[in-house]
Amino acid sequence: MTDAPDAPDTSTEPWRRLNPRMLLVHPLRELIRYLPVLLIALIAGAAGGEPWWAYVLSGLGVVFGILRFFTTTFRITPTHVQVKSGVLGRRTLSAPRDRIRSVDVDSTLLHRLFGLAVVKVGTGASHGQDELELNAVALSEVPALRAELLRLAATEDTDDDGTARAPANLSGWQPRWVRYAPLTLSGVASIVVVAAAALQLNFFEGGILTRLPVVQQGIGWVAHLPLLTTALWGAGGLIVIASLVAMARYALSYGGFAIHRARPTTLHIAHGLLRARQVTLDETRLRGVLLSEPLSLRAAGAASAHAIMTGLGRQRGGVALIAPPGPRDEALRIAAEVLGTSEPLDVPLIEHGPRAHRRRYTRAATFAGVLAFAALVLQLLGIVGPLVWWAFAVIVPASALIAEDRWRGLGHALQPGWLIARSGSLNRRRAVLATDGIIGWTIRRSFFQRRAGLATLIATTAAGRHRVVIPDLPDSQVWPIIEAISLRHEELSPGQYLARYAAAV
Structure with missing residues (x-):
């Protein structure tokens, strides 16, 4: 893929605009993108602040979303796929058709509401080049566009009576496989992302979240609980919430695979x-x-x-x-x-032989040794007590088991x-x-x-x-x-x- 806005153009193919329904999609998508900013504005208003800049940024995002329709055009020539885009800085992305390796179709819920999809053309570009993207294309036009980009034959498999035969589904995906989702880390990752966003949000307006009455009441209630009870309830709640989030993400991401x-x-x-x-x-x-x-x-x-x-x-x-x-x-x-x-x-x-086997255990012992040194330093500084050493009753056997499993694998x-x-x-x-x-x-x-x-x-x-x-x-x-x-x-x-x-x- 090349980025050559000044390259000479000899093709007579006309430039086309994307579907005009994108005039509704892009402004709404920009508003959704600025939801965290609007949330800050609402919370700051409840806490007594007036972040006017949040509304200005959101408004600019909507304006740029509308301008994207008027500044984006594309065409498919016999040799290239070209896209012109840019509001302030114009650029042309060009991909040779014989370099096209894949065509991805991504349709978010917002796109599907308006019958649109995003078509991404994969050419194997590296070194950080931008990918070629057509946002947005009518869903009814996607099969023909995909076939044209990949130069697929127009004929279809047919039965003896001449009717089109649907290709067989090679996948045996079942909805009950959602039970495997809690065994992945997707739920925990989602919780970490939300927690990080909440921490970043709290930095605005001098601790905007901790100033809310409901948050202060929750912190006060947890502070009166015994430490062990808080830890157990927190761990149990984290497991349940992470499992539910992972199952929801799995169903939404892989449903109908x-x-x-x-x-x-x-x-x-x-x-x-x-x-x-x-x-x-x-x-x-x-x-x-x-x-x-x-x-x-x-x-x-x-x-x-x-x-x-x-x-x-x-x-x-x-x-x-x-x-x-x-x-x-x-x-x-x-x-x-x-x-x-x-x-x-x-x-x-x-x-791989006994030396590789021994190396698995050496690395496991090194890991346990580093944790032991850190625990010793923390105890000498008075940060933790002697009970920390009971953790090694789990760490040492677990390290040995993982070392053996790594060797077997x-x-x-x-x-x-x-x-x-x-x-x-x-x-x-x-x-x-x-x-x-x-x-x-x-x-x-x-x-x-x-x-x-x-x-x-x-x-x-x-x-x-x-x-x-x-x-x-x-x-x-x-x-x-x-x-x-x-x-x-x-x-x-x-x-x-x-x-x-x-x-x-």
Whole structure:
């Protein structure tokens, strides 16, 4: 994607405006964006302040939202997609059509109320370039626009009687999978965001929240409770609220999750209740899959899966969700469906040896030692009492268990055409990467790794910021992996390929 407002233009294609209904969407969206500012104004008014600047900022936001319609135009030429935008500073974004890798359709609740959607064109741009976005397009025009951008064939699959055949839904998503949501950290993350926003809000007008009568009464009531009671009720309330928030977010984000293979090399992913999202991916850009199994989900036999793709841009990190948190067997099935084979997902992994095993426990002991030193310092300063040492009755065994789990999850394997790597405990990931998608290697050795005869091997890809990391690999296995994958580009049979790798190791 290029940003060239002064580039010569020889195309005769006319410039088009976006849907005029965006004159209603953008001002309302700007008002929603300034809701925190308006909230400050309302609270400040209740507390005796007059933040007139809040109303001025909100009004300017509405004006700029209206001006965006009159200053935004686009066109699709035989070779490029171009968008002109900007109120104060004009600019033209141009993307070659042969570089388009994906088309995302995002329709928030506000957009859906007016029958609109945001179409985002993915070209694999890096180095911080802006993405090409058409905001907003009528929902009825989205399928034709998406087909035109991706140059899909206009024909449809038909039955014997000539009627159009709907593509099969590859996903087996079920509403009852919402039970896995509390095992993710989405609820806790939402609470942290709200708490941070409340703390920032409290800085305005000299502690605007703590001056409200209802907040002062609540603080006074909590202050009279015993410390242990407050801690238990607070922890219980946090768990309940975080679980409810996580379940609500899961249902709204992944409701109706579906994957269709619109064409032999095209995946179409759709999900979302209030905010509908659609992603169309070119499978010729598929470079592998990533199976994510955080500790909490793994304990419940659950996992999620992502496709490793080129052309998704830096914001996505080169991965696209193909299976939301759900049963592990379902995530494996979808990953195998996308890959076209299940063998790399089931192959046994090669262990990294006793030195990597010992390093897992060394790092766990180091973590516990740092906490013990911090506890000692705090006790000497009189901040905490001797009871703090009882916490290590949990910390030490937990560190040892996590170290053992990290060791059990560490491994790699080579299959004809595939590099498989797995690592982690709290967030265990198994990456299956096509060796043809590897564009470079990085070998890292810290001071302690060099002493232990270990190294971290990193396979870099063209899929955004995504890379496959094999940590704590014995030195003797680093170059055999690189050489075996390089040899694979020769005309070797699968048996010769694996035999030469095994001999090298």
